[in-house]
Amino acid sequence: MAKLEINSRRELSKRDKKIFGHFLEHFHRQIYGGIFDPDSAFSNSSGFRQDVLEALKRIEVPIIRWPGGCFVSAYHWKNGIGKQRTPYFDKAWRVEEPNSFGTDEFIEYCRLLGAEPYICTNAGTGSAEEMSDWVEYCNLPSEGKWAKLRIENGHPEPYNVKYWSIGNENYGDWEMGAKDVKEWGRFVRESAKMMKRVDPTIELMAASISDLDWNLDLLREAGQYLDWISIHDYWDKLHNVNDLSDYETCIAYTMDIEQPILKTKYILGSLGYLGKIRISFDEWNLRGWHHPHVNSGTDDYLTPRDKNDINSSYTMADAVFTACFLNQCLKHSDVVGMANFSPTVNTRGAIFTHPEGIVLRPTYFVYELYTRYLGDIIIDSWMSEDSNFLLEKANKTTRIPFLDAIATKRSGSENLRIALVNRHPDRVETVSIQFDSSIQYSSAVFYSVIGDSKDAYNDIGKERVRTIEQPLKLDMQSNLEVEILPHSVNVLVIK
Numbered sequence: 001m002a003k004l005e006i007n008s009r010r011e012l013s014k015r016d017k018k019i020f021g022h023f024l025e026h027f028h029r030q031i032y033g034g035i036f037d038p039d040s041a042f043s044n045s046s047g048f049r050q051d052v053l054e055a056l057k058r059i060e061v062p063i064i065r066w067p068g069g070c071f072v073s074a075y076h077w078k079n080g081i082g083k084q085r086t087p088y089f090d091k092a093w094r095v096e097e098p099n100s101f102g103t104d105e106f107i108e109y110c111r112l113l114g115a116e117p118y119i120c121t122n123a124g125t126g127s128a129e130e131m132s133d134w135v136e137y138c139n140l141p142s143e144g145k146w147a148k149l150r151i152e153n154g155h156p157e158p159y160n161v162k163y164w165s166i167g168n169e170n171y172g173d174w175e176m177g178a179k180d181v182k183e184w185g186r187f188v189r190e191s192a193k194m195m196k197r198v199d200p201t202i203e204l205m206a207a208s209i210s211d212l213d214w215n216l217d218l219l220r221e222a223g224q225y226l227d228w229i230s231i232h233d234y235w236d237k238l239h240n241v242n243d244l245s246d247y248e249t250c251i252a253y254t255m256d257i258e259q260p261i262l263k264t265k266y267i268l269g270s271l272g273y274l275g276k277i278r279i280s281f282d283e284w285n286l287r288g289w290h291h292p293h294v295n296s297g298t299d300d301y302l303t304p305r306d307k308n309d310i311n312s313s314y315t316m317a318d319a320v321f322t323a324c325f326l327n328q329c330l331k332h333s334d335v336v337g338m339a340n341f342s343p344t345v346n347t348r349g350a351i352f353t354h355p356e357g358i359v360l361r362p363t364y365f366v367y368e369l370y371t372r373y374l375g376d377i378i379i380d381s382w383m384s385e386d387s388n389f390l391l392e393k394a395n396k397t398t399r400i401p402f403l404d405a406i407a408t409k410r411s412g413s414e415n416l417r418i419a420l421v422n423r424h425p426d427r428v429e430t431v432s433i434q435f436d437s438s439i440q441y442s443s444a445v446f447y448s449v450i451g452d453s454k455d456a457y458n459d460i461g462k463e464r465v466r467t468i469e470q471p472l473k474l475d476m477q478s479n480l481e482v483e484i485l486p487h488s489v490n491v492l493v494i495k
């Protein structure tokens with residue numbers, strides 16, 4: 001039996017709810033045919049899919065990063081506003097971009113959802129001036145050409161977009177207009193200066209990688225203008241695993257989640273930026289993506305040949321990985337203030353759209369569980385007894401603890417809210433939870449995301465992954481034993 005001890009008097013940090021953020025890119029069917037589909041019977045008068053919007057409201061999306069991704073590095077925002085929208089050829093994904101979803105539509109979508117907009121700018125083929133014009137369009141009340149244009153376009157009030165990033169993965173040769181280590185810091189500095197001249201209250205981020213020279217140059221040149229540093233990770237892509245078809249391979253990657261956070265934290269610390277610059281993990285997912293135009297061959301959603309659309313690829317492994325990722329962000333929430341699941345809809349997203357409705361993939365239920373039941377204060381907890389299992393993969397043996405846990409409470413309440421993940425593919429684990437006996441707790445509820453097998457997934461007409469709720473008896477004042485199902489994600493609330 002495992003033992004989890006909790007010291008609820010020791011509050012470690014207050015998490016930022018932006019950790020539960022999302023990302024939407026003009027890529028695959030995320031925007032067109034995803035959240036925006038004027039021809040769909042499910043869409044409202046603005047062309048937004050109402051079924052998707054309602055599902056996103058239920059997971060309380062706090063922030064959306066947009067419009068890319070690689071897409072943004074050749075995107076010119078001025079072509080995506082006003083009545084005249086001219087399509088162009090998007091060189092990142094090699095498709096025609098109709099430009100019918102632009103800044104005004106994005107802001108309207110965020111407002112409907114109650115989410116903060118986070119705009120990622122073009123630091124590939126774009127310029128500091130184009131970025132700062134975008135800030136003018138969004139945030140100036142009425143001064144100058146761009147604010148006046150927003151008003152003319154029917155939006156008299158400024159949008160007050162607070163979060164902006166200078167570029168995307170500009171270090172990568174896959175990006176249009178990629179930059180090298182010598183250019184990046186200076187480019188970020190000059191862009192940041194112009195953007196903050198327009199609105200000094202905005203918060204800015206720029207891309208970092210685990211390359212010491214890149215980070216040293218970026219932070220020395222532009223650190224004083226940055227509020228965040230942006231990191232990305234896709235575990236299969238970056239770690240050269242092209243086949244995540246088995247649960248065990250996916251689960252082995254849960255042991256690597258903490259590494260990029262720690263590396264970035266040390267870099268920030270060594271240059272004196274801890275407490276001033278926070279980490280925005282603004283693209284992440286267990287899985288990378290398939291180029292839709294390499295794999296596609298039919299529009300028939302029932303026999304999708306676009307590999308991103310195969311719902312059976314997104315299983316309980318994704319749910320378990322997602323929960324372990326969020327647990328690490330919560331654990332490091334002194335420095336991680338934002339994370340954006342990449343992406344929200346379609347590709348390898350939490351929601352899949354089709355002409356007759358939507359499918360909620362396993363990751364969706366993890367967001368629902370975490371946003372609904374966890375608290376905002378991270379409290380001290382530790383596994384004082386634990387079981388491990390060994391995974392042999394690619395000539396490597398990884399020791400994996402069955403359980404991954406994080407304890408929280410809500411400001412102003414003593415109720416305990418504990419996330420508990422059982423990574424094991426097929427063994428139930430019992431955990432004894434020890435807590436403060438001086439507080440009068442009287443009941444407990446256990447919420448679990450479960451699937452009928454480790455490979456369970458949801459699809460059109462198939463719901464094998466869902467959330468269940470169980471009341472638990474509290475026999476003792478300071479101890480509760482709970483059985484955790486294999487490959488499950490859970491939140492225990494002790495009241």
Ligand code: AHR
Pocket residue numbers: 025027068069070071168169283289342
């Ligand atoms: O999500 C697809 C791509 O993955 C994004 O455009 C890019 O930022 C990342 O490499």
